[in-house]
Amino acid sequence: MAAVSVVLFLLLAVVVSGAISRMLPISLPTPLVQIMLGAIIGLSTSYRVELDPELFLLLFLPPLLFLDGWRIPKDELLKDVSTVVELALGLVLLTVVGMGLFIHWMIPAMPLAVAFALAAVVSPTDPIAVSAIAARVPIPKRMMHILEGESLLNDASGLVCLRFAIAAALTGAFSVGAAALNFLWVAGAGLAIGVVVTLTVTRTKAWVTRRWGEDTGSQILVSLLIPFGAYLLAEQVHASGILAAVGAGVTMTFAEISRQALAVTRMRRNSVWDTIQFSLNGIIFVLLGEQLPGILAGARQTVAVTGHSAPWWLAVYVLAIVAGLALLRSLWVWMSLRLTILRKRNRGESLQSPDWRLIAAMSFAGVRGAITLAGVLTLPLALDDGSPFPARDLAIFLAAGVIIVSLVLASVALPILLRGLRMPPEPSRQAEEDMTRIATAKAAIAAIEQRQHMLAEESGDADLYTSTAARVMDFYRERIEGLSDGRSDDLRMQERLFGDFLLAGVAAERRTLAELVRRREVGSTTVQKLTRELDLAEARFRG
Template sequence: MELFFSVLLLVMATVVANIIYSLFPRVPLAFYQIGAGFILSWLPQFNHFQLEPEIFFLIILAPLMFNEGQNTSYLSLRRHFKAIISLAIVLAILTIFIAGGLTSWLWPALPTALAMSLAAIVTPTDAVAVSSITANVQVPQNVMETLENESLFNDASGIVALNLAVAAFSTGDFSVTASVGRFIVVFLGGVLVGIILGGLLVLLQLFFQRHLFSVASVTLPVNLLAPFLVYLVAEELHLSGILAVVAAGIIHGIYQKQLRLTSTGNQVILSTGWTIVSQLLNGFVFVLLGVTLPRNMADLADFSNSHFSKLLVLAIGLYVVMTVLRLIWAQCNLVHVPAKTSQQHWRNSWVLALSGVHGTITLAMAFSLPLVVKTQLLPFRTDLIFIAEAVIVISLIVPTLILPRILPRKKNNFTTQQFNRTLSSMVDYAIQQLKAHYDQDYLTLSRVISLLNTQRGHREHASVKKISHLFQRTQSLEIAIINDYAHNGQVKWASAQRYELRQLFYLRRIMLRPGMRLKLGWDILWRLIKNNRQLLVKAYQLKKNKLPEPENYHQDAKKMENWGYHAVLKYLRRMRRSDNKAEIRILRHYYELRHQRFNRPAEETTDESELLIAAFQYEYSYLQQISQKQELPLDLIQALNEKISTDQFVYMTSD
């Protein structure tokens, strides 16, 4: 229970950090998450918080790598294949040997195998962390693709090298030839297992889809469980579980893109599910970094201030060495850095070097260090984890300060206000066209117009006081009309009373504001006391559906609904002014929804769908017209097209 509560606090801290970032996006999200973890570190339950390394790898690392794999473009992998080999394998291995040698030289007391383990931990880069710190600057597209593809495979290089180094430390036997051979077997074997299992899981999901199994209850759980299954099988075969997960993810990514047009609902559910999982796990890791870093710093400082300073200098030295190696690699054209001029090549080389940000994978690998080796505690484990955490923080801070000085700020081609304004004009155009061409069925047209109005990108600011005042008038008008008809004998008094009570109960039920619900409840009670105290008992029975309906009640109710509805709409049209448009629209929406309960035959559903399809076509037509006039940025037109496509899918697949 204590572990569950601790994990729950970490998840809550991740969510809070995401909320703060959405309000103040100038600071990278990773810093908010680390800060949230730092605050949690003061709680007593985190004084000795520890996750089992195997669980950390399986639960956090496997799904993250699987998701990165399935979001990677296969064409991009082919295009950057040489760059991947150069950065993710050759440079990664060279960095491990150089960084490991530097560590052994600066820290002679550390065994060589553990020095190599540390180098393997700090070598992998994190494209998600890069995206976080470059959210406000414009990174060249080719450079960003190279970084993303590199992080996908140098993670595996680092993990395989870490496992070999830890095995060498535990056995005391290290051979370069044997290690390289083992590296190749584990690397290629993991890829092969991932391809095979990924293909089998794709076939399984295709089978589910063809036989119309529920996406939410079958396909999504299978997809979410895939990384755990692939990882466990590969590790059981003593191959790279992470590489297997990456390969399986790429296979899934190819499958999803091929079926994008034939399984839209499937894609939306899977994409949403994985977005939530990946964002939560990435944030969880950075919060965990904030939780553990202060404790490790305090423990090391208590042991010796000079030792703490030595570890910090080593972390800075490792970061500098890795950054310089990346810069040399790019400048010497050992990896292709697209550029038109020598000055641009120099700038992109620095971007590639500084964007070697370390994050989730590095921390996960640090925590995966075994607690016990050969029945003894692993020496220097806390020191190694602290150095890895320090490298992560340094690699986040340095590019955050430098990249904005060498890269242009990211410019939004349109503002939120411009998007909302154009969206409103687009919806207005579609409504005008519907009114001009489909005015025969006013009721269906009115429902479609109400739906289209929900597309608007901003909420109208309506006065609750004005709405309440208008409601009182429309209610009084409706009741007066119904009472007149009942007095003239066109409907029964019992039917009129029952109808009025039902409308008041319905109105109270749909109100969201507690104050408004309380006021309407009091209005109902007062009306019952004022008109007929015996109706209090009848109203209670009516609410419990125990009061028998008067004879021909449904026919009378339909008449009263039509009388009241048309009278109210005529009154609202007469009362509409420039300062109460929002309030009038809300009231019209309420009465139109209420009217649907009485006047909606089954065939009208088809008519409504046809009108909606026509409305979406008018919206597309409007965007095409303004794009031809070149009045708006292309990014804005594309964003609005995506908005229409999403709304069309939601409306057409909703009940």
């Protein structure tokens, strides 16, 4: 009963945090508000959430990474794939090695394997925290796509490195050759399992749907189970469950193209996944805040591991790690952009040197968040011989400090750096969009004509079906004419005006419907049906 109450209380804190972050006069990112609420919860109650590392990893990471892989724009990712790979793989390896050695040098009492583990958990970035920070300052789309792609891949690469570091800490041995071979198996098998699980499930689901129809609730539940199934299966064969979840999410995009679900299923499924993403990310930050009082209360014992007695040394270590991460990231971003420019110039393309603010913004955008906390909490409680895991509390304290400091720094620096920042110009997608609209409109007209002839032959009343079909086809012909003769701008203006007028009509319909409900002149079934129709119409023109 106590566990259920805690979960409900955490969810309530997530809801309240969203409201508070919107009410505050200053632009305070939601993750920081959630951390503060969690700290208030931790101070106001004697109950402490005991986090089981394996359970925490299973519950939080698979769905979050699966959704990231599913929703990330694949075309935009491929456009900057070299930059993304350089940041997600090269920078992670540099961070693990460089920061691991630096942390061990700075804190000799922390074993090298544990220092590498800490460096591995602080290497992944969190784009959700970045978008929350820059909510009032729009992030250039291309920059956000790079950050999303980097986060998707560096989550996996950082956590795989964490796995090797923990294994080295538990066994006391590490072989580069064996680790390389193990990495190939862990990564390759994990990705393959994610792909196979998704394809198998979606094909089976499509076969069942064709024979017996589609049940919306079952379809949504299946999508929720896929990341957990891929994760657990990969872990059973000692592959990377993290990469399996990522591979499953990426494959889901392509599987959905050929095996489309019903429109109502997609709409409800998107709403469910939005809620899950918001809840899980929020709970992670609230849990971080809830753990903070206990972490700070043990600061004196924690700092004793380092050979010091004053707790302020922990703040020094946190700031030193944040500074080291920022320095490495700045250097890597600068080199990555220079290499990109060099490659473009070798192909005959002319590119200007990047604005220093772009490099600074990309550097400060390396905010640590949910994945870092989830990763550090998976550190084992004990070694294989039963002795306590060395410097575990210290690693958790430092990781939590890095998360908070990086959030605060980014919330201050990013709005300043992003204001007025322009990325290199993007090629227009308008011609591609117009071509697609014309092609789909022609296909719609052909299908309507075919349907019209079929119904007319069956009923014998051709005039009724011809006039009705003509009304629908005129809508598509106007679209084709508007996009084909160079009046696409006028057509889009008409679409916007049409949407404005329709939204005004929808608002009037809602007011009238509410008045009829208050007078009890309409039944609940009719109200539900009309409300859904109004919701769909409003979503169509507000989206």
